[in-house]
Every structure is written in structure tokens, then in C-alpha cells.
Amino acid sequence: MQGLMQEWPLLCTKVLDHAATFHPEREIVSRSVEGPMHRTNYRDIRARALKVSQRLERNGIALGDRVATLAWNTWRHFECWYGIVGIGAIYHTLNPRLFPDQIAWIMNDAEDKLLFTDLTFLPLVEAILPKVPSVETVIVLTDAAHMPETSIANAVPYEEWIGEADGDFAWKTFDENTAAGMCYTSGTTGMPKGVVYSHRSNVLHSMLAQQPDAMGLSARDRVLPIVPLFHANGWGIAFTCPMAGAALVMPGAKMDGASVYEILTTEKVTFSAAVPTVWLMLLQYLEKEGGELPDLKKVVIGGSACPRIVTQTFEERYGVEVIHAWGMTEMSPLGSLCTLKPEYAGLTGEALLDVKDKQGHPPFAVEMKITDDENRDRPWDGKTFGRLKVRGPAVARAYYKGAGAEQFDADGWFDTGDVAHMDANGYMQITDRAKDVIKSGGEWISTIELENLAVGHPDVGEAAVIGLKHPKWDERPLLVIVAKEGCQPAKEDILAYLSDKIVKWWMPDDIVFVDEIPHTATGKIQKITLREQFRDYQLPTAAED
Numbered sequence: 421m422q423g424l425m426q427e428w429p430l431l432c433t434k435v436l437d438h439a440a441t442f443h444p445e446r447e448i449v450s451r452s453v454e455g456p457m458h459r460t461n462y463r464d465i466r467a468r469a470l471k472v473s474q475r476l477e478r479n480g481i482a483l484g485d486r487v488a489t490l491a492w493n494t495w496r497h498f499e500c501w502y503g504i505v506g507i508g509a510i511y512h513t514l515n516p517r518l519f520p521d522q523i524a525w526i527m528n529d530a531e532d533k534l535l536f537t538d539l540t541f542l543p544l545v546e547a548i549l550p551k552v553p554s555v556e557t558v559i560v561l562t563d564a565a566h567m568p569e570t571s572i573a574n575a576v577p578y579e580e581w582i583g584e585a586d587g588d589f590a591w592k593t594f595d596e597n598t599a600a601g602m603c604y605t606s607g608t609t610g611m612p613k614g615v616v617y618s619h620r621s622n623v624l625h626s627m628l629a630q631q632p633d634a635m636g637l638s639a640r641d642r643v644l645p646i647v648p649l650f651h652a653n654g655w656g657i658a659f660t661c662p663m664a665g666a667a668l669v670m671p672g673a674k675m676d677g678a679s680v681y682e683i684l685t686t687e688k689v690t691f692s693a694a695v696p697t698v699w700l701m702l703l704q705y706l707e708k709e710g711g712e713l714p715d716l717k718k719v720v721i722g723g724s725a726c727p728r729i730v731t732q733t734f735e736e737r738y739g740v741e742v743i744h745a746w747g748m749t750e751m752s753p754l755g756s757l758c759t760l761k762p763e764y765a766g767l768t769g770e771a772l773l774d775v776k777d778k779q780g781h782p783p784f785a786v787e788m789k790i791t792d793d794e795n796r797d798r799p800w801d802g803k804t805f806g807r808l809k810v811r812g813p814a815v816a817r818a819y820y821k822g823a824g825a826e827q828f829d830a831d832g833w834f835d836t837g838d839v840a841h842m843d844a845n846g847y848m849q850i851t852d853r854a855k856d857v858i859k860s861g862g863e864w865i866s867t868i869e870l871e872n873l874a875v876g877h878p879d880v881g882e883a884a885v886i887g888l889k890h891p892k893w894d895e896r897p898l899l900v901i902v903a904k905e906g907c908q909p910a911k912e913d914i915l916a917y918l919s920d921k922i923v924k925w926w927m928p929d930d931i932v933f934v935d936e937i938p939h940t941a942t943g944k945i946q947k948i949t950l951r952e953q954f955r956d957y958q959l960p961t962a963a964e965d
């Protein structure tokens with residue numbers, strides 16, 4: 421027997437319809453790229469998104485076409501996403517921090533037909549466009565008054581472009597499994613691969629993100645997504661906020677400590693999400709300039725491991741709850757969040773921080789397991805590492821054009837490429853990327869754990885650990901350090917600092933000091949480059965053995 425419930429396709433546009441109907445006046449505030457603050461609401465955003473849909477159709481964009489965006493978080497970028505998906509086209513976010521050739525490669529792979537770009541990236545677009553023949557139209561996200569001279573033929577200012585539509589238009593409807601968005605992995609561990617979200621996966625992802633033990637947003641929140649829409653599906657916030665009826669505060673192009681502090685306080689932001697580097701900049705700013713965060717209640721921190729000092733400072737000094745989260749572009753992107761179960765109630769001090777260092781437990785609709793290389797389950801004892809595998813309705817089942825097929829198995833599990841352990845309460849902790857973990861004498865050493873400990877030293881600004889070939893142990897750790905400005909830590913001092921925090925065989929065989937550690941476009945340590953840089957480096961222990 422079939423259930424007798426309605427067919428109601430899970431389309432992204434239904435989320436905006438909900439917000440415009442039940443939270444019409446809720447604010448969307450943006451720091452515009454042109455400078456001034458801009459204020460609108462869900463009702464007006466929906467009206468403009470319909471114009472975007474209508475206007476795109478007039479440009480010949482249809483179901484399945486890829487429409488690229490190269491833009492900061494502003495109301496215009498946000499309404500473009502809805503305008504694009506409103507006719508079954510696919511928003512394709514481009515990361516402007518990638519090398520121009522890599523952006524061109526990605527655009528060609530996706531065969532983007534139209535591009536929305538912010539003013540900031542116009543010179544970049546001028547440089548790459550001749551290499552991307554599929555792009556027919558470029559819309560510059562500004563008005564006629566701010567439109568600069570450009571060598572791009574047919575580039576038009578956005579406000580004039582949508583001004584030509586009257587908005588008398590209805591969203592198109594189609595199967596909920598239709599593609600809605602596309603985002604390429606940032607290529608930290610290889611060539612970028614295309615991830616294709618569906619309407620259904622985006623809507624379900626927002627519902628899973630909405631759970632109280634996940635992001636738990638409400639109509640009373642004012643949300644500042646510092647994580648750009650071009651990172652990992654913008655952490656789903658473009659759908660989660662309207663679903664909750666939460667106000668959106670968009671930071672535009674400015675993500676330095678002073679700007680983040682200003683927008684947090686003037687806009688009375690209650691909830692924010694960003695990678696650890698952004699929070700480090702804010703906390704350093706506050707330490708230097710002073711200031712409080714009276715409205716901010718919660719921050720979600722993910723993208724790379726959150727240093728303990730960030731959690732501790734937010735919670736103990738500023739009274740802001742930190743939710744450490746893990747996810748991936750391939751997972752829409754949320755995978756787990758570290759909220760406290762009753763098993764951990766009452767913990768304080770270091771014991772609480774030990775739990776908060778973990779990436780947490782998965783919300784409903786994310787299945788998770790750890791296995792050995794032969795796909796056998798590993799015990800959940802909080803220490804045995806394994807390959808982290810996931811499954812769920814907002815997890816990729818393939819990459820675009822079949823790339824990386826080896827990461828998907830016949831039972832539907834996706835091998836994340838991360839190495840992690842799980843504890844008896846179902847809390848996961850990332851210990852490494854499979855490609856970075858150091859295999860020493862048949863045992864594994866976690867580079868992330870070593871790095872996090874090393875940055876706890878007061879003179880260490882940034883730390884990276886890589887495995888170098890070793891004649892006896894196969895691989896041994898080398899610790900690479902960027903000292904804090906004005907500090908000159910000694911090797912022996914750092915080794916002594918680490919010595920009572922880790923087992924002896926985890927101790928780095930050597931430490932080198934550098935001016936800079938290479939980073940990827942998403943701000944992660946680029947281990948591939950670092951390993952290349954130190955390929956011929958001789959560990960002192962290699963000669964001894």
C-alpha cells in the first residue's frame with residue numbers, strides 16, 4: 421500500500437517562497453562591494469530573484485545550463501542563486517582565490533554559459549574569458565553608475581539587466597533530483613573535481629543543518645555567513661537561513677578582524693560561521709584593540725581543525741559557544757558538529773576542551789563509519805584511526821564526469837579521504853588526511869594533532885607537519901614552523917614543550933623555521949607543495965640509523 425501524502429517536490433525555490441511568505445520583512449543586510457551598507461528583505465529578494473529567472477530565460481539560459489558566479493557574499497549573489505535555480509539552471513560558484521588558469525580550467529570543465537561577477541574580479545574575468553569560449557554573457561553585479569570601462573564585449577551592469585524584466589514570472593517546476601548547484605573541490609589533494617548538488621539534496625541538507633544539535637538556527641537569529649558562498653556550497657547557509665526565517669548579514673568583500681568586529685556589533689549578529697583563520701584574525705584584533713561581543717551567541721568553526729585556543733578564548737573570555745564542525749564540498753557540506761550530548765554534560769576546563777577539539781557527531785541523514793584499508797570496521801574507542809566513510813541524501817554519489825570513481829563503493833559509501841577515530845559516544849575526531857598521515861614503523865602519526873600542539877607554544881604562529889622518508893621507520897615527522905612576529909623560538913625549547921604532551925615516537929625528528937607556509941585557495945596548508953619543498957631534506961635521524 422502506498423502512503424496517501426502529497427507529492428511536494430523538494431525544490432530550492434520553495435525555501436525562498438517560505439521565507440517571503442512567512443518572514444517577508446526579515447532583513448538581509450549586506451556590506452556592498454561599492455562600499456555602503458545595503459538593506460533589503462526576503463519579500464523583495466524573492467521579487468528580484470524572479471526577475472533574474474525571467475531575464476536569464478531571455479538570455480537563452482535553460483534547464484541544465486551552468487551559470488557561474490564569481491562573487492562575494494552580498495544580497496545580489498544570494499538572489500542570483502535563487503534566480504538561477506528558479507528555471508532549473510545550475511549555479512556554479514567559482515573561487516576567485518584559485519590561480520586564473522585553474523578557474524579557466526574549471527569553467528571549461530563545467531561549460532559555463534553565463535557569468536555573474538563582482539566588480540572586484542573584473543580584471544580577472546578580462547584575463548580568463550578569452551580561454552573560456554562557452555561563456556556568452558557577462559553580468560557585472562553593480563549598477564550603471566558604478567560600471568567601469570571593460571574590454572569584455574557585451575558586459576552589462578546587473579541592475580540595468582534585471583531592470584528589463586517586469587518580474588511577472590513563476591518558478592519552473594521539475595523533478596526534485598534535478599541539478600541545482602555545482603562546486604569544485606578546492607584541489608587540496610589533487611585536481612579539482614566537480615560536485616553537483618540537487619534541489620532535493622540542498623533542501624534536505626538545510627533540514628539536517630536546522631536540527632538543534634546541528635546549527636539550530638531560528639527566526640530570532642541574525643546570521644553572518646563569513647564563509648563565502650563559493651566555499652563548499654556556502655555551508656548551505658543560503659538555504660538554511662531562509663528556511664529558518666533568520667536574518668542574513670552579508671560581509672561583502674571584507675573579512676579582516678576590524679571589519680568582522682564592526683559588522684558583528686553594529687548588526688547585532690547572533691550566529692556566525694567561518695574557518696579558523698578568520699576567527700584567529702578577529703580574536704587577535706580584539707586582543708589588541710579591546711572590545712566585547714555582547715550579541716554573538718554561537719559560532720560554527722570548520723574547514724580545518726579549530727585550534728583549542730580559539731575555542732577557549734571564545735567561550736571563556738567572550739561567552740560565545742563554539743561549535744566545531746567537519747564537512748566537505750562533497751557533503752553539501754555538513755558532516756558532523758560538536759554539540760554536547762548529556763554524556764558530556766558537566767565537563768569543564770581542559771576535559772571540556774578535549775571534547776570540543778573533536779569534530780563531533782553526525783546529524784540525522786549523515787551515516788558515518790571508520791574502516792581499515794580492507795573496509796573492515798574499526799572499533800569506536802576514541803583512539804583507533806581509520807578511513808572515514810559517509811553516506812546520506814546530501815552526500816555525493818559521483819563526481820561530475822565520473823572523476824574520482826574509486827572513492828565511491830558499491831554499498832553507497834563515500835571514502836572522504838580523511839582519517840579519523842570515533843569514541844563510544846559517536847564523536848568523531850579527524851586525525852589526518854589519508855594522504856598526509858605519517859606511517860612510522862607500521863603505526864600512524866597524526867599530523868593535525870602535532871600541528872595543533874605546536875601552535876599552543878606561545879612563540880609559534882603557524883605549524884605544519886609532513887612525513888619525510890626514513891631508512892628505518894619508513895617515514896618520520898618534520899615540523900615546519902612560522903614564528904610569531906618578533907619571536908625567535910629555539911628548536912630545543914619547542915621539543916621540550918611537546919615532550920610531555922605526546923608519546924616519544926610521535927616526537928618530530930627535526931624542526932625547521934620558515935617565513936611562510938604555503939596555503940591553498942581555501943586557506944588550508946598545502947602539504948603537497950610543502951613535501952615537494954622538503955623532498956631532499958635530510959633528517960638528522962636518517963643519518964644516525
Ligand code: ADP
Nearest residue numbers: 605606607608722723724725745746747748749
Ligand atoms: P578540499 O578537499 O579541496 O580541501 P573542502 O573545502 O571540501 O575541499 O574540504 C574538506 C576537507 O577539509 C575535509 O575532507 C577535511 O580534511 C577538512 N576539514 C573540514 N573541516 C575540518 C575540521 N573541522 N577539522 C579538520 N579538518 C577539516
